[in-house]
Amino acid sequence: MELWFTEKHTPHVNFSIKVDKQLYSGQSEFQRIDVFESREFGRILALDGYLMLTEKDEFIYHEMITHVPMAVIPDAKKILIIGGGDGGTAREILRYKSVESIDLVDIDEEVAEVCKKYIPQTADSLNDPRVNCYFEDGLKYIRHHENEYDLIIVDSTDPFGPGEGLFTKEFYGNCFKALKETGIMVNQHESPFYPADAYAMQRAHKRIFDSFPISRIYQAHIPTYPSGHWLFGFASKIHHPILGANWKKWKALNIKTRYYNPKLHVGSFALPNYVEEIVREVE
């Protein structure tokens, strides 16, 4: 018997992982949630059939979405994570002792519960006393906050389904409002490779670019995401993502990382020409 998890990266491209067994399958109010056990990638979380994380490569995504902004503002105290119910982003942020509180807002409580049970590698962080979980619509939550956060991390699903509100201009504008004067917003920014993803990426960039004075894109290599080439957005009110990095302070924290390092931080903002073109088109 062979059991395979397959995600369509495009209508003409399949990505498959051989599955040992299915650990969980359920339908929440918002989406279908599945957890698989695999030999190559360990446990896998899929939402509505889209692969969200695997135990083997989640460190790349979670390190890049957190340490890049934290190297710029290593003394950040108040963090907001929108999405991120799997806990991976919170886990990385908790490594900074100076962080006083992490508000985590995810629309789907069942994802967090399922991850706590089946993927403790990331979701154990949700039990930390510094993490406050709110299970509601991120767009609604952010509307009611002003001048409050040092860092907002948008750790969303894709721009269709329950996460679509997190790719809108009204959302980014409300994030701007909820950040302090020195605040930074980092977001999961889709992929530049396949045309449909690239279009979503370009639209998101246009909206962020319109909402923040500084808006740059950086990249990482994530093997289990479509094309493997993944982007993040860095938007801020005053801080430059490279010139503003506080390497002395960050190195002194002595945080051990597997993917991220200062050299890679700088290099990750150097984009391939074809990606630059997509980005420039809307700037």
Added chain:
Amino acid sequence: MKQPTQENAPILEALERLKQMRIVPFDVPGHKRGRGNKVLTDFLGEKCMSVDVNSMKPLDNLCHPVSVIKDAENLAAEAFGAAHAFFMVGGTTSSVQAMVFTACKRGDKIILPRNVHRSVINAMILCGAVPVYINPQMDKMLGIPLGMSINDVKKAIRENPDAKAVLVNNPTYYGICSNIKEIVKLAHANNMLLLADEAHGTHFYFSDRLPIAAMHAGADMAAVSLHKSGGSLTQSSMLFISDKISEGYARQIINLTQTTSGSYLLMSSLDVSRRNLALNGKKIIDDVINMVEYARGEINNIGDYYAYSREKVNNDSIYDFDITKLSVYTRSIGLAGIEVYDILRDEYDIQTEFGDLANLLAYVSVGDRPRDIERLVSALAEIRRIYKKDSSGMLEAEYISPKVMLPPQEAFYTNKEDAVLLDKAVGRVCTEFVMCYPPGIPILAPGELVTEEILEYIHYAKDKGCQMTGPEDMDLQYLNVMG
């Protein structure tokens, strides 16, 4: 044969039976179940094309219904509480025309509020009826026309005892209702028919949390846009009549202008929507009310905006309010409703129903999701944060009372007509329509005097981005007036 019930959808069922029969079509339409128009079939889908068929014995005939259309109309009449229902395929415009044509002949008077839909005045041009306008009261702050005051209706009836009918908007575009029950009594006591334009009132028939529906209030005819809150396809509509109206005469009137190739896509959509409303209407409308009430609360919490509701009720010109309407007053952030409407669409990818000079109307229905409501509310919050400016200097909307000099038909079909520059038209009698869209209510109708006040309004509304529709000169440089 078993009597059909509200669980049935006779037209839908007949179409399904037809599909199974695999009839060879040597009749119109020429696309022959889509095979003859591949591009359109790929676009709309084979299922859709296969039921775009012509009247035939198993499917009845809209012009002369004797089987499945008759059954479907009877079920609709039962569901809406009318003596008879007509399925209409020319939009609610055709239903409104049929009402006016049924009630009035040339020269007959009809009492109606000025904020009627253009289709009502168009109908008068065609049949030669003469309007007696009642000035709707005006909400000064919101700048919107309201319902009719009972005293104004009484006065109009007293002064025009020969009028044949009174027409009521139930509700207006903004969700405002007149005291239709009382107006029915006044009309009937004076031998007049009560016609209701319920283009925005389909849902009233299926909830006890909403204003009273016209047929339940004793109206004689009601034009109901099922394609708005009822969920049927665009351009489908229903006309209801009471037992005071001859069904046969009303059908003759309808057949004067109705197509003889009634679309089965439209008719089946009416049939299915009626079934859905009859079986699940209460729950559907409760869901919509809950979403709108939530949105209204959130919008009012943003600050400056005013999403109004039942608190505006004054027992006369605002006798009742349709709480499924999400109307938002925007002038308090220094922007006209139409400006907010444009920003929402251009900057936030959110399409609302319309914006006028002071208000924005978002149409909420069973098809909306809570997360879309969040987007609308959040975008409004952002627009206020980014665009808010001083609101002084914005035109205070006043109701402009029309001065009717000639019946619409006489003015429109006059032989003595001049086209003059718009600004030179003051003091002349207009022979065409000038409509401000949104909201589509006439500023000038054929037969009315052009005044300074009207010109000022036209210039201001144009400047804010409203479209001026109706005149022969689409740019409205020139206006046609009586020679």
